[in-house]
Amino acid sequence: MIVLGIAAIAEPFIATVAVARVLSWTFFFVGIVRTIYAFQSRRQRGFWLKLLIGIVYIIVGIMLLSNIFGATLTLTLAFGWVILVQGIFEVIAAFQVRPDPQWGWMLFSGIIAIILGILILYRWPIDAVWLLGTFTGISFLFSGAWMIIVPWAISKHLSRI
Structure with a gap:
């Protein structure tokens, strides 16, 4: 994971295209699976809605695969909006749990997410060519680090017992 993270950060454009392809596929x-599920449960309520959702997923997948650079733009835009909305909900949730001792961390996380979402949307579409790849690389890097550190810390703790 660490090597993949470093590679994605070093080559963010290639990583962005790879992420867009994986998400498109x-x-x-998912559309195929949802469509099959709709037909398997056709005697239950909601068949047509399940079928429609499956077909929409298939169409979106085909559209994204047919224009990978358009997919990169679209996915980056969606990513920015998701982070912004998540931040807004985190801030609201933080104020709802305010008496709890750690509510400030939730508020801080929400504010950071709002700022990050605004920055992504403000710089869209200019930064779309590198953003998904870089963020995926950072995620892989940190995931790889904890995959090494946590087992090491556990084994070190257990050896003391």
């Missing part, structure tokens, strides 16, 4: 295959 994911939409396509």
